[in-house]
Amino acid sequence: MTIPTAPAHTTEPPDAPARLGDEERRARAALTRIAEPGDEAVGRWLRRRGPVETLAMLTGQDELPGVSDRRAAGYRVRGTRVRPDADLQVIHDLGGRFVCPGDEEWPTQLDDLGDQRPIGLWVCGRPSLRMWALRSVALVGARACGAYGSHVAATLAADLAEAGWTVVSGAAYGIDAAAHRGALAAGGATAAVLACGVDVPYPAGHAELLRRVTQQGLVVAELPPGDHPTRSRFVLRNRVIAALTRGTVVVEAQLRSGSLVTARWARQLGRVVMGVPGPVTSTLSAGVHELLRAEAQLVTDAPEVIELVGTIGEDLAPPRHGPVLPRDLLGPAAAAVLEALPGRRRTATAEQIARDAGLGLDETTGRLHELHALGFVERDGPHWRLTPPQLRRSARNGGDNTRIR
Structure with missing residues (x-):
């Protein structure tokens, strides 16, 4: 999919009425409590039958086609705790909204995920998610990053934000936090995609950071309010970061880093994959170097990133040369x-x-x-x-x- 060029950032949520009916919205909200993010079986049923019929299937007693009895039982156990009206009221009280496919604010590039597309997104923050996502770059990397990686991520994020790009990351420790802070310091746009509910400050040490992101940017989650993260949810969250953005930059990553999962998703979705090199002696950069050897573009600053994800022929990085003697x-x-x-x-x-x-x-x-x-x-x-x-x-x-x- 080719993501169109975005207009200038807007700080107001879209005021056009949503095209999704209230019954369908309630059904999708309920389904976010039943299905795990990226559940392809539920995605297929949504595509073929719609949210209302899919919810009735998962909470009823009829046999579910294509899934085991054990999995069907899991859906039904979770179905007993659905509370769509309460969840929608919680997000409303937080000043947020539940954005679904078919809404004016829905970023259509997420449709590239096919049956793994999010059921809906719980969003806090004033800007339009769709508008900000049109000119966005993911900055991800190691949680246990070094001073080098933290400095590079913050500088890249600040420069990208000053150039009018949205910096998207996962609000984790390390590179994610440095990216968000860099964009915030520049007074620019940043969005945090969480592996838990938008009202759950995770990690707990980032409660203040998430508050600042909500005030200046966006906090986004697939999981309903109150839900907590798990290891698998972090991995599945990465596909949303990759799909939402034009390209992914990896800054410091070990060979088993979760940020490499984001890069692989970006490559599969046809997005630009970029990496910032580090010292060859650093294990923190070993994953980035392997990525650069295999499939990524090497970048060192924001102009080089923008040249790769921006408009062809217009967003060119300035030529580099040594000092003139x-x-x-x-x-x-x-x-x-x-x-x-x-x-x-x-x-x-x-x-x-x-x-x-x-x-x-x-x-x-x-x-x-x-x-x-x-x-x-x-x-x-x-x-x-x-x-x-x-x-x-x-x-x-x-x-x-x-x-x-």
């Missing part, structure tokens, strides 16, 4: 004369220099005088020598950048 401004003839002068404060005549430079005597003499005016060489009677470096710098400070032909 004074001798780089010399033309070919002057450079040849300068190269022909002997080192170690030795001298040579114009004739010797002309021979070594492969130029005529008149041309060589003219270039020697120009090099002398620029402070590169000095004269000792009929002989010429290179100017000592300290004197050369002093002479250039009073000169200009005129190029010698």
Whole structure:
């Protein structure tokens, strides 16, 4: 799928009426308490039968096609605790909403997940999820990151946010937190995708961070209010991060990092996969380096990220080059004369220099005088020598950048 270019960020939720009926919304809210995120069987039933009939199937007594009796029993046990009206009231009291496929705010790129598409998303925060997702980049990586990774993630996030991109991550310790904080510090857009309910501060140490993200950006979850995370839910959450964004950047990741799962999902969905290299001696970057060897694009700053995920031909990163040295401004003839002068404060005549430079005597003499005016060489009677470096710098400070032909 090609994600269209987004208009400018909006800080207001969409005011267009939702196209989804109340009964279908209640059914989807109930299903988020019955099915685990990414449940393909439930996804197939939703696609074929719709949410109301799917809910009736899972809470009834008829045999469920395509699943084991044990799994069907699990659905029905969970079905006894559905409380869609209460959950919808909780999200309303939090100032949020339940966004479903068919709503104006639904990010249609999530449909690329097929039957693993979220049943719906519980969202807190004022901005439009669909609008912010159109220009978004995922920044993920190690929880136990180093100072290098934390600095890179925060800097990347701040620069991306200042350029008008939404920074999406998972609110975990390490790289995720650095990414959110970088975007917040820049006064930009950030969204946290959780593996629990939006009202559950997890990890507990990030309660204040999540509060700030809610105030300035968005907090998003597949699970209903009050639900807690599990190991499998963290893994399944990563598919939403990958699908929601134009590309995923991995900053510091070990070989078994969960952030590599996000990268694999991004690759499967046709998104851009990027990695920030680290020291080859660091195990924290081993997973990123393996990713770069196999399938990712190497990036080092926000302009390089934007070039890969932005508009083709418009969001190009500036060309890189080393510092321009004074001798780089010399033309070919002057450079040849300068190269022909002997080192170690030795001298040579114009004739010797002309021979070594492969130029005529008149041309060589003219270039020697120009090099002398620029402070590169000095004269000792009929002989010429290179100017000592300290004197050369002093002479250039009073000169200009005129190029010698």
